[in-house]
Amino acid sequence: MIREITLGQYYPVDSVLHRMDPRTKLFGTMVFIVSLFLANSLAAYGVATVFLVLVIRLSKVPFSFMIRGLRAILFLLLISVSFNLFLTPGTEVFRIGFLRMTWEGLRLAGFMALRLIYLVIGSSVMTLTTTPNELTDGLEKSMGFLNRVGVPVHEVSMMMSIALRFIPILVEETDKIMKAQMARGADFESGNLIQKAKSMVPLLVPLFISAFRRATDLAMAMEARCYHGGEGRTKMKPLCYHRRDTMGYLVYAGYLLAIVLLRHFS
Amino acid sequence: MSIRAEHINYLYGEGTAFEQYALKDVSFEIEDGQFIGLIGHTGSGKSTLIQHLNGLLRASSGKIYYNGEDIDQEGYDKKALRSHVGLVFQYPEHQLFEVDVFSDVCFGPKNQGLSNEVTEQRAREALIQVGLDERLWTQSPFELSGGQKRRVAIAGVLAMQPEVLILDEPTAGLDPRGRDEILDEISALHEEKGMTIILVSHSMEDIARYADRILVMSHGEKLFDAPPKEVFRHYQELERIGLAAPQITYVVRSLKEKGIALEDDITTVEEAKTAILRLLRKADGRA
Structure with missing residues (x-):
């Protein structure tokens, strides 16, 4: 009857992404989210798309599972797209009554929609390849420095x-x-x-x-x-980095660099 | 007047990576007034099967008829069906919610749309049937003992006056006395009111004692459907699927191996007692 909670639903297959250290994946998700907000050109979004597609292929999780999370933000997506479409000032495309659609609005709405969709899919990649336990383990270890300032x-x-x-x-x-x-x-x-x-x-x-x-x-x-x-x-399975994690961090660095460069030279 | 299941299939998680058969081509017919024992190992599909019989689950394919009517057809009154086919879940005491025992038992008949008078009348009858002390009726159900809670929950279903009563391991977690009392009450409902009973149980002794027909489930499929004596004759197959015959059957078998001429199909202690006494008397007569 009620079995439709996708967020935090682990998809059990064996892939490089599944075997990766949760910290690497957490950091990667953060990098991806930041990159989405840095991207401001078609080329930058192209790079993000290629990155996302490659990651999804690597994860071996069926695409239909990735987009399940989108249902939850469908309403938000519709509202933000239509607001951007009609309320952005600029050159007019057409007008129905008081509603005028502009080229600038079209561009903004398109980017906005892409950004939201990629945000959800990007974080789904993490939750689908990481068990909730790994995730909290990763969080605990990467936030460990907060212990010193008295956060339990x-x-x-x-x-x-x-x-x-x-x-x-x-x-x-x-x-x-x-x-x-x-x-x-x-x-x-x-x-x-x-x-x-x-x-x-x-x-x-x-x-x-x-x-x-x-x-x-x-x-x-x-x-x-x-x-x-x-x-x-102590932990039964302490987290430790492997070669694939080093590779992961290198890929993130390259990806982020590409996005930053595209932002500067466009 | 019967429940008839025809080629029931039920799939868990249809269309996902976790798709799995819970029921596979299950067919049977249950006549009015029968006492059915439903057995099977954990995860064999017993609980899934009984939830089909009152329309809580809908079969992925196959048909279920109650009194000749297809319960999945458009416009069939499932609420009425559920008051004809009463289902007592496993650990039914977890469903109690009212401020006192009596109002909790009233919940079912009230949902049937009966008047206050009839509702209360039925609740009283049901509580007497399960043998709950009248002093407890006004107490909060959460203050009662485990066995008493269980009785209240069973009364909650009985108050709807179903024609068929399905019980999913009604004695799980009870002490021997509580177990016997509840089983005796169920047996009384069967004998005095002619209610059709479907009893899910892991106790082969209980099943052998009360049921007049046994359905054995294994991995979602119906393995046997026969009277107890016949089913327990296949004790080796039962053992293979994690079940067994009643203990007394094994005792009788060992006695026979020692050369004592007992009948083959003894399944209850009572029967064993009579058979052994008869043999002893015969021996006495010869001496």
Whole structure:
């Protein structure tokens, strides 16, 4: 019934990108996002497109999975494109009533749309090739320097990975309780807003109770295994860089350089 | 009057990389008043199968008929179907939500659109049927013990007065006494009210004791569909798919190997007792 959460959905295949260190991928995503905001010419977007296409090919994840995340921003995309199309001053292409479309608007809207779409696809590449656990591991290690200024990095990343781990469990639980109540004749679809909100009570109360039950169980299980926070804690699989990561960083450097150069010489 | 399933297939994650058969060409017919035991290893498709029978899941292909009517046809009243075919999920106590036991049991009949009077009447009957002490009716369901919660949840489905009652491992996690009490109540519903029962269970002893027909599922397919004695004769095949025959069957088999002439198809302790006593009396008579 509810199985359509793409963000953070890992696609299990074996590729160079999957084997890469999560820090490399995090950094790469950042570089890509920055490059999108630096790019201001067709050539620069061409370079970004080639980069993205190559990365997608490398990841071995089907393209249809990449664009799933786009559904979520479809509305935002439509609004920003139409605003840019009609509200940018410049040479007129045509006019319907008070709406006038300009060449400048067309260019701006096109770039804006590309930027948003690439942003979503770019970050999907990371989440599709990295398990949530790797991701939080990577974040924890790369943010480690914040520990010195008193930010509890380990605790925050532990909370993050627990939260991520619980999303599918709670989705499944919701599905189960929904079905159980439907078996008792509950109706979650019809009725007006107030009736719908009321019909959520038989779903939300059991869900909350089970979430709390799971949380206490988990806390107990962690304590039983002597969890005491981040201090002195070692890892079973410590992150370490390989040759492919060095390659990755070199590719990023080259890519970013190309984008910066294109910005300066156009 | 029956449930008939014809060539049911069910695919998980259709159209994704994770596509997997949960049910594969399953067909059967369940007549009114039968007591069916549904067994199979974990992940064999039992829970998926029973959710098809009251229309919570829709088969990827194949048809299900309730009283001769296709339940997936346009305009079929699924809400009515769900009140005819009651489904008690695994750990049903997790679905409780109301402020007190009595109103929780009223939830089902209220959804059926019955008047307050009839609703309360049915809730009372259901709570008496499951044998829950009347003093507990006004308490919060969350203050009860595990076994009591389970009874409240079962009463919540019974209050809709279904013709078919499906129970998914109703005794999981209960102590032996709670287990026997719940099974006896289910058996009473079958015998006194003529309710059709489908019982999913991992306890071969329970199945052998109550069911008059067993469906065995394995990897989404129906492996056997026969009376208990016949099914448990295939104990080697059952063991291969992670199941077994009731323990007493193994005892009887060892006794036979020692040269004691017992019948082949003993599946309950009661039967074994009668058979052994008969043999002893015969031996006494000869002496």
